[in-house]
Amino acid sequence: MRTIDIHTSSKTYPLFLGSHMMDELPRVISNVHPNTTKIMVITDEEVNRLHGEKMIDTLAETFSTCLFVVPSGEKAKSFDQFYRCHTYALEQQLDRHSLIIAFGGGVVGDLAGFVASTYMRGIPFIQVPTTLLAHDSAVGGKVAINHELGKNMIGAFYQPEAVFYDTSLLQSLPQKEWLSGFAEVVKHALISEQDFYEWLVEHIHSMDDLKEDKLAYAIEKGILVKAGIVAEDETEKGVRAYLNLGHTLGHAIEAAMGYGKMTHGEAVVIGMVFALKLSRHVYQLGFDLERFGDWLKQLGYATSIPSSLTVDELLQKMKKDKKNKANSIQMVLLKEVGEPTVTAVEDELLCALLEAEIK
Template sequence: MERLTIHAAQPYEVLIGEHALGEVNKLIQDLQPKVSSVLLLIDEKVYQLHQQTVEQNLPHDALYVLPQGEKAKTFSVYEKAMGAALEAGLDRHSLIIACGGGAAGDLAGFTAATYMRGIRYIQVPTTILAHDSAVGGKTAINHPFGKNMTGAFHQPSAVVYDSLFLSTLPLREIRSGFAEVIKHALIADPEFLKELIDHVKDLKEIDESFLLYALKKGIQIKGEIVRQDEREQNVRAYLNFGHTYGHAVEAWSGFGDKLHGESVMIGMVYALLLSERKTSLDFNTDEFIGWVKSLSYEIHIDAPFGELLALMKKDKKNLNQMIRFVLLKTVGQPVLTKVEPSELEYIHHSLKRKGEIQ
């Protein structure tokens, strides 16, 4: 197990690796003011698979089981989670534990951010994808018109990332989560990207020690960006590489029909093609596409451009009704750029052609 520190306004630790769950009780005991009560909000599939481990390692006075995946990030589930907190009698010194993937963490974090105007919470991520979402304090639920449109910045008191949960992940969840690892390499570290391409040839057989190394590296990259810009006023927007088009794909598909990372991978390839056109990116995009296709990622979607454009116009990075994309000047050097709808449509059709090539 390793410990990393996220340098936010109130710094906190990320514990990652084997036996990290064993540290949760001490983390809670060390919090000041003393924790008065604990509500555990947990993904239903995680609870089904790991109930005994969870009961033994995550102390709680009350428990509420969340729907699996993106179904948790709705106004109705948020209302029920708030009701569970009220029924449990949580007060301003209470704590929420968020246990599950990115969706469970987002919902539980938003509940903590808004209950009595903000109480503490600890993230216990259980997926590869959540190595990204559990760190940095973004919390949110979805609206049918856009992903994460109702939310708050609310940093956790700690993140406890035990690798035991990864052993039960289905391949599709591994693929979805690994897209965010690739994203971190693209925006921050060309050598890390080369390591990923060289070492990962089959996501079914990814080496556990290398995976933990990659997850730690991704957390470090995100932590450094959060340190510079905790509330996304400038450089933190770079973490949204692939997300403008990707979120539109995810919303158009119906939240949960396409997993977040699957949508982000489509969005990243789209952003790479757009970068070639807008920033003269010198990058072998075809080789990259070949690699991600070999890992069974799909890189396009049969969605009408007009419908995706309407969704992209609701992206949080936009200003003065101008669509803004995170693009790459080079691998490791992102830039935020205004883009015209005509350019977006051209790349939409280019992506479709790339996706059809076997």
């Protein structure tokens, strides 16, 4: 079990990374949050079906434990599910010495973390990710729910007590979830260093290649990129915005199609391809986009904006992005691989490029 310290301006906490290590979770909890009075596990239907009994059995010998199950998918990040979690926590008499465990992917982590941040004005929580995507979302303390007018618009910065990442839990993931999570690994490579990007292209030719040592390497590299940025900018006042490469258009696609119709990572890939094309236009980015696109297609990604969407609806969704200033769309672009920047992009240019991309 490898330990990585995540440093932020508000706290430092450990991330435990390994395989087949669930039996270590009670010891970790006792170390990071002594005198825990009760644990509330928040998970979704699919994770509960696969791993819920094992989680409860693991915890119940040491702690008083209760379980709350939310629907699988983005629909769980709603006011209704947020309220239901609070109601259950009150019914179970959780107090300020209780602990919430976010047991699932990014959706569960965002929801459970936001519940923890607001219950009794904040109680501790631990992230126990079960997806590849969560190597990104579980680190850094961004917790939120969605509003019908925008993704992640209601939330907080609230750091966990620990992240407990058992990669053996990933083996049950469907192909779409591997693709969704790997998109964030690709993003971390593009904003950090050419060597990491080249390693991915040379070693990962399908999701079947993400096993054992290769999986561990890709996850750890991605986590270290995220952790380094979060250490410098916890609350997204500066360089943390770089982690949104591909997300401005990606979030717009998710919202326009209806949350859950396309996975987060699949939408972000389309957003990254668009951002790199825009980077070539604005900064003369010297990056082999054709090679990149071919590699993504080989992996199983779509790289074009869905033809059912319109320029106007995407533009309106992009205008709701949290990075924007005075209604000016701010996008993360690359001057070079490893050299991201946030750039204000004029509507006229965006519309022209979007029009050319929608087929």
